[in-house]
Amino acid sequence: MARVESDREDLMQEAVALFWRVELQMAGLSQPVVAGFRRDGRLSLYFGGDPYYQFDAEGRLRRALVQDRLYRTQGSTLAQLQRVRSAHATVLLRHDLSGDPLKQFFQEMRAHVTRLREVIEQPGTVIRQIPQDAPIVPRLALCLDAVLREAGTLAPPLNQAR
Helix, strand or coil, X not given: CCCCCCCCCCHHHHCCCCCEEEEECCCCCCCCEEEEECCCCCEEEEECCCCEEEECCCCCEXXXXXXXXXXXXXXXXXXXXXXXXXXXXXXXXXXXXXXXXXXXXXXXXXXXXXXXXHHXXXXXCEEEEECCXXXXXXXXXXXXXXXXXXXXXXXXXXXXXX
């Protein structure tokens, strides 16, 4: 884990692991949204630097960053990870979400994804995409639909082999 973190200046250029990616402008957001796919079909959504959500190829949540808090699927629950830094080390404290906090997390995630789904096909929303000629927006629409169907479903634990 990096000892010093910084905001990304151009996520579209830096997110090279996202083989197909698109930058979108959404009303009410000061920073663009970047949505992209890894070669294996996993989707990542960056609403500026925070929040971001990463999903598996079926639309189930894998990990997230919301209000500077990291989240990671544990399969049956979502672990909230808090970085505690000292001069010598960074430690992650884990707290598993359940009940109302877990429901609220998914409601907020669903609201972000729903809003993005509503605007992606509107004219003028796409700022740029890589590769330029790929049908990324139609693929993104299908994947957002899958995320919305699966909202509240967690991917298998990340520490298990895929």
